[in-house]
Amino acid sequence: MTAMRKKKTDKISKGDQTKALILETALEMFRERGYDETTMRAIAQKAGVSLGNAYYYFRSKEYLIQAFYQRLHESHVAAALPALENDKTLKARLLTVMRTKIETMEPYHQFAGVLFKTAGNPQSPLNPFADETDPVRDAGIQVFATLIEGTKARIPNDLRAELPYLLWVYSMGVVLFWIHDQSPKHRRTYRLIDHTVDLLDKLIHLASNPFMRPLRKQALRLVEEIREALPDGDDNEPTAGAKQ
Amino acid sequence: MTAMRKKKTDKISKGDQTKALILETALEMFRERGYDETTMRAIAQKAGVSLGNAYYYFRSKEYLIQAFYQRLHESHVAAALPALENDKTLKARLLTVMRTKIETMEPYHQFAGVLFKTAGNPQSPLNPFADETDPVRDAGIQVFATLIEGTKARIPNDLRAELPYLLWVYSMGVVLFWIHDQSPKHRRTYRLIDHTVDLLDKLIHLASNPFMRPLRKQALRLVEEIREALPDGDDNEPTAGAKQ
DNA sequence: GCCCGTAGTTGAACGTGTTCAAATTTCAGC
């Protein structure tokens, strides 16, 4: 009963508190009701702030998703890294990363559909292939880089360099599948992971064969070409970009 | 001055005329201003009908896109089939199909972003991986089936059967790249097509090698698994589905 | 020629995401 507020000790400003409060509320409601069914007004009301206030901290409803991305990634890393310590082979490590990825996303399955809503829109700041999401995407790729680093599999350097990115793209594909997967407990997705990881492991070893060098080089040049083209440095006003 | 209307001769009902009128107007405005910038009210006004009338013929704004899909596909077929007659090799034929595909879509580049907006949303009736778009998607796959049929390349039957679908998926990837491609005249996309077709041709021949049979079988089983899982028979009320 | 059910058409109204000028609160510097 001494000092209810004004805990000057912690550095978190009032603003940060409000922002966190809004985000927590939003994620909770997304989880329970889904994205489209959750209204900005409802979020604001439940969080006990005004509608305009929510927009002060999140430029648009979609920006709440970006914050969600970050959360999700942190959870994934927290789950994957410790588990990785037991795995030494490339295959086991890849399996672990993929499984933990899906497990982490589990509570948000019905809401996850929106994650890909923007993937095709070059103007959207949430496009994982576009600039603004870069930190999140790079962090996602980083996980696979860690995965690769920790294995002794003999992989030629050119392939090794691109593999984190390629595996990240692969993981996006699996997530897309998972979003559509309505099977009980998403068993189909886990089965898909088992099978694709098995195949990928074989393909990586095949591609690492000296015999395959020319074809591999050609394929990697292609990957390079695609990666170069994607991050178009369009500095659109972010608000306008968020519109679509 | 004899009979201004009531041309009983033609079977097209009033409704069909109005529907066509609205669609024409919408596509014209999409082309000129983009999807998001074109308002349903604006479409209705320019078409000279009421707002509600537009919704009588198109359940939602997104359904205008589906109609657009169909148009686009017809144009593509009209451009690709004649050109294919000169091409005999798999590589040449694939090149032709892909180039004409992009050429056909050219006028709609800035509008095309929305095409993929729904790709990640399982509930959307416009999702090319979901049920309702089936006719359009199947038609798209059919083009690649024709492509394959017309070549004498020695491809094992298992692969030959899946190739149309696989190439269709590939074409979706190219379109996604094209949407993001801001290079002049979209040269990067054409370059990508050249390079990927070259690589695909090699990969197909590699995969056709008897030596590769086990790996190929495994990969094809995987493809089968994915295809099976995707068309979830979710008979949601289409209107609700269109919402998201 | 009249009736009636169906197809076509209307515009007001609703709920939503988003914007904005104005009001309020915070807090460093005095």
Next chain:
DNA sequence: GCTGAAATTTGAACACGTTCAACTACGGGC
């Protein structure tokens, strides 16, 4: 303690996609 600028908060207003009850026009059956 006081002050003013910056940070925060507010709620009304806007534009849009969508819905709906009501209205009108059409066309076949008598």
